[in-house]
Amino acid sequence: MLAEDVLFLSVRELGERIRTRKLSPIELAESYLHRSKRIGPKLNAYVTLTPELAMRQAYAAEKDIAGGHYRGPLHGIPYAAKDLVAVQGYPTTWGARPYASQKFDFNATVIERLNNAGAVLIGKAAMIELAGGLGYSDGNASLTGSCKNPWNTDYWTCGSSSGSGAIVAAGLAPWALGSDTRGSIICPASWCGIAGMRPSFGRVSRFGAMAIAYSMDKLGPMARTADDCGLVLSVIAGHDSQDHDSLPAGVAEFPYSPFITAPPRPLRIGRLTNVWREMEPGLENCINDALKVLERNGAKISDVEIPDAPYEEAAELTILIEATSAFQELIASGRCADLIDPVGRINGYASMEFSADEYLRVQRVRTYLQKQINKLFDDFDVLATAGESSAASPFTAPPEEDSAGPVARREPDGISSLCGLPALSVPCGFSRDKLPFGVQFIARALNDHAVIAAAHSFQVHTDWHRQRPPIGFVDP
Amino acid sequence: MHPVTGLSAAQLADVEAKLANVVRKYGARLTESERQHIRKILVYNETMLASIRSFRLKNGDSPASVLKVSFAEGTTPKEKS
Numbered sequence: 001m002l003a004e005d006v007l008f009l010s011v012r013e014l015g016e017r018i019r020t021r022k023l024s025p026i027e028l029a030e031s032y033l034h035r036s037k038r039i040g041p042k043l044n045a046y047v048t049l050t051p052e053l054a055m056r057q058a059y060a061a062e063k064d065i066a067g068g069h070y071r072g073p074l075h076g077i078p079y080a081a082k083d084l085v086a087v088q089g090y091p092t093t094w095g096a097r098p099y100a101s102q103k104f105d106f107n108a109t110v111i112e113r114l115n116n117a118g119a120v121l122i123g124k125a126a127m128i129e130l131a132g133g134l135g136y137s138d139g140n141a142s143l144t145g146s147c148k149n150p151w152n153t154d155y156w157t158c159g160s161s162s163g164s165g166a167i168v169a170a171g172l173a174p175w176a177l178g179s180d181t182r183g184s185i186i187c188p189a190s191w192c193g194i195a196g197m198r199p200s201f202g203r204v205s206r207f208g209a210m211a212i213a214y215s216m217d218k219l220g221p222m223a224r225t226a227d228d229c230g231l232v233l234s235v236i237a238g239h240d241s242q243d244h245d246s247l248p249a250g251v252a253e254f255p256y257s258p259f260i261t262a263p264p265r266p267l268r269i270g271r272l273t274n275v276w277r278e279m280e281p282g283l284e285n286c287i288n289d290a291l292k293v294l295e296r297n298g299a300k301i302s303d304v305e306i307p308d309a310p311y312e313e314a315a316e317l318t319i320l321i322e323a324t325s326a327f328q329e330l331i332a333s334g335r336c337a338d339l340i341d342p343v344g345r346i347n348g349y350a351s352m353e354f355s356a357d358e359y360l361r362v363q364r365v366r367t368y369l370q371k372q373i374n375k376l377f378d379d380f381d382v383l384a385t386a387g388e389s390s391a392a393s394p395f396t397a398p399p400e401e402d403s404a405g406p407v408a409r410r411e412p413d414g415i416s417s418l419c420g421l422p423a424l425s426v427p428c429g430f431s432r433d434k435l436p437f438g439v440q441f442i443a444r445a446l447n448d449h450a451v452i453a454a455a456h457s458f459q460v461h462t463d464w465h466r467q468r469p470p471i472g473f474v475d476p
Numbered sequence: 477m478h479p480v481t482g483l484s485a486a487q488l489a490d491v492e493a494k495l496a497n498v499v500r501k502y503g504a505r506l507t508e509s510e511r512q513h514i515r516k517i518l519v520y521n522e523t524m525l526a527s528i529r530s531f532r533l534k535n536g537d538s539p540a541s542v543l544k545v546s547f548a549e550g551t552t553p554k555e556k557s
Contacts, residue, residue, distance in 0.1 A: 215541060310531060313524040320521070334505050343517075346510050349502050350517040353494040358525060363539030365531045370540065407524060 002031040007171045008468055011228040014174055015073040018065065025065070025076030029058035029120050032078045036122060036172040039471065043148045045166040047083040047093055049123040054078065057120040064118065073231045075118035080167045080176040083124040084131055084210035085219070087111055094210045095143050095160070096129035098335045108208025109240045110177065110219055117235045125176055126163030131184060133212035133323040134336060134344040137399035141341035146395060150469040151193060151435050155392040158187035164222045165192035169469055175223035175232055181212045182315055183388075183413030185220050186425045190387025190438030193427040193467065195455065196222040197229035200446050201420030202247040203254060204233070205240030213322035214245065215363075216315070216417050225465055226426055226455030230256040233448065247446075254448060258456055267454055269294060269441075270304035270380035275410045280390035283437050286429030287386055290439045293461050294454065304376065304383065306410045309369055313407055315414035317354070317362045324351035370419045377444035382454045385412050387425030387438025416442045424451040427464040436464075481519050487526060491518045 006014075006023070017023035033051050040046045061076035086092050086104035093099050107115065114121070126144040128136055139146045139156035147162035149155040150170035157165045161178030165188030168176050178185040180198040189196020197220045204219045211217060221232035237254035240246045271291055295301045330336050331348035339345050376383065389411075416423050425440040439458070443450035459465050478488055495515050499506070506514070 310524075310527040313527040317521070317524055317528065334502075337505065342510075342513070346506070346514055347517060349498045349506070350494075350514050350521065352501075353497060353518065354521070358528075360539050360541075361533070362528050363541045364533050364537045365528050366540040367538060368531070368533075407527070409527070 001034055002027060004171065007031060007035060008224070009174065010224045011073065011077055011174050011231055012225070014077055015075070015231070018076045019070055021065065025058045025061040025120065026055070028076065029054050029078050029122065032122055032173055036167070039170055040123070040167070040172055043150060043153065043166045043170060044126055044142070044145045045147060045163045045170065045172060046080070046123045047095070047126050047144055047163070048091055050087070050090055050121050053090070054120050054122045057118070061118045061120065071118040072235065074114065074235050076120060077175075078120040078122045078173050079114070080123045080125045080164060080173045081111065081121060082127050082161050082164050082176070082178050084127060084179055085111055085177065086208040087121065087124065090124065092124070093143055094130055095127035097143055097338045097340065098330060100143060104208065106208065109205035109242060110236050111208065113236050113238065119235075122173055125161070125167055128159035128162060129339055129341065129344060130327065131160040131179060131181065131210065131212055134327060134339065135347040136341040137343050139395065141339070141344060149192060149392050149435070150471060151392070152433070154396075155394050155435060156191070158191040158388065158392065160184040161188050161222060165189060165194065165196070168192065168194045168222050168224065170471055171468070175221055175228055178220055178222045179209065180218050180220055180417070181216045181319060182417040185222060186413060186423055186440055187388050189222055189425045190440070191392040191436065193436030193438075193464075193469070194222055194224060195226050195229050195424065195426045195465065196220070197226070197233065197424040197451070198416070198422060199233055199237065199254075200247075200422045200448055202245050203237045203252050203448065205238070205243040205246050207240055207242035211326045213319040214326070215322060216318060225459055226424055226452050227258055227459070229424060230258070230452045230456070251446070256452075267294065267299040267450075267457065268379065268381045269299050269301050269454065270376065270383045271301055272306065272383050272385040272412065273303045274305045275385055275412050276389040277408050278389065279386060280431060282429075282431060283386055283390065286437045287384070287439050290428040290458055291384060294458055297457060297461055299457070304380065306415060307372055308410070309372060310365065310409055311369055311418055312409040312411055312414040314362050314366050314369060315418040316407075317358070318366065318418065320347070320351045321354045321359045321362070324348055324354070366418060373415060373419050373421070374444060377447070381447070381450045382441040382443045384439060384441050384454070387440040391431035391433065391435035391437055412440065412442060420445045422448040422451050424455045426455045426459060427467070428458070428462075429464065481523070483519065483522055483526070487522050491515065491522050494518050
């Protein structure tokens with residue numbers, strides 16, 4: 001088996017070794033599978049491992065590359081996919097008991113694109129049931145149980161791409177596919193100390209992926225570095241006529257290299273000052289330190305506020321109403337009673353009471369909010385803030401109640417998800433409990449290069465992304 | 477205005493009407509505790525809707541959900557016309 005140091009290399013570094021035939025895709029897949037079998041169950045990180053498929057793909061990659069047919073940066077690179085994308089012949093459980101034996105006889109478009117790129121699927125990653133589509137109150141709301149944070153297994157990974165976060169952080173795969181309707185990539189990336197990118201809405205096809213909110217769902221990469229997120233996005237982005245909301249050909253594609261991503265002038269960064277109700281002590285200093293690193297390297301930093309408007313309300317209502325339509329059959333049949341979370345079991349009944357007028361009104365307000373946010377980007381290339389308002393929460397924390405307290409109307413995930421903006425979180429420090437903090441960058445819709453440029457520039461000058469969890473206590 | 481929920485009497489009446497409708501349709505599936513939980517959710521939803529309703533809109537302000545016309549794969553709209 002390969003040394004742990006190799007398994008924590010970036011996709012770019014692994015890809016270069018594979019391209020130059022210094023590393024065997026077969027040996028790499030075997031090593032990640034071995035590690036996943038050993039450590040994965042201790043973290044509840046996977047729903048299903050796919051060793052037969054992985055080894056078939058790894059052998060094919062080795063043969064292709066030996067024959068001079070190198071396909072690109074993901075050729076021979078193992079990955080995991082959140083268990084809401086269809087993989088032909090394997091269970092696709094959506095993380096939920098009512099779908100525990102569900103199988104599809106086709107691949108999701110994103111899986112097809114990865115197959116064509118020669119990538120190697122080693123497993124389906126655990127997730128919050130229905131990706132939280134009908135609501136949930138804690139990390140236990142998953143078919144596979146609470147996903148444990150590799151930095152400290154008494155703490156949660158966040159969700160809903162919980163397994164994807166744990167897998168990358170624990171070195172079980174170099175990258176994993178996640179999905180994000182409102183924060184489901186950014187939060188686990190932040191809590192697990194890895195890079196996580198939510199691409200612009202419509203850039204990555206969702207055909208064959210479970211729907212929650214049709215107008216907000218996105219698929220995106222979770223990896224060690226922002227650069228790796230760019231590499232993966234360059235493969236999975238592209239127009240797909242099977243996804244109604246896919247961006248047009250010529251717009252959806254994402255040609256990427258760190259050189260074309262570097263902006264022609266100093267990066268203009270707006271530090272968001274009014275989005276979180278409160279932040280964990282120490283986090284604000286980490287964000288300020290991160291921005292100082294960028295400033296020392298040429299970026300222009302200034303403070304900016306999000307105007308007061310019902311962003312969170314519009315995001316939450318859009319998700320509630322669209323999810324009720326997406327899961328209408330589950331709710332109407334009463335099978336939602338089989339969900340684990342008490343909120344998920346009943347939320348659909350409440351949401352069925354929304355009217356068409358209410359939905360349309362939310363969407364009309366949304367158009368206005370989108371324009372308002374778009375204007376901010378006349379002055380800034382990216383907005384910056386914490387990936388999440390705290391480090392990971394312990395499993396002993398009381399369940400969160402969606403319906404408690406006033407609405408936190410300017411939280412960044414609601415704003416950026418509602419408006420289809422790209423965002424990327426990378427690690428930037430640690431809490432007093434030695435749990436990772438993340439800094440996230442948000443850009444104008446379709447300016448995915450800007451978030452990668454900001455995060456990549458930060459990572460070139462820091463080594464937070466090279467820190468590894470003390471996995472010894474998981475795998476003594 | 478209700479001192480805890482911040483909702484008006486009319487808004488609270490809406491909540492009760494919605495709860496009655498849920499119970500009418502799905503009451504056989506719900507425990508008393510779940511019905512109370514649903515009331516709490518409906519109050520929260522009503523609070524969010526109140527924010528949205530207070531936002532001034534004009535007749536021409538169109539929704540973010542639109543039908544996108546399609547055309548044959550491999551052609552441009554110009555070629556099609």
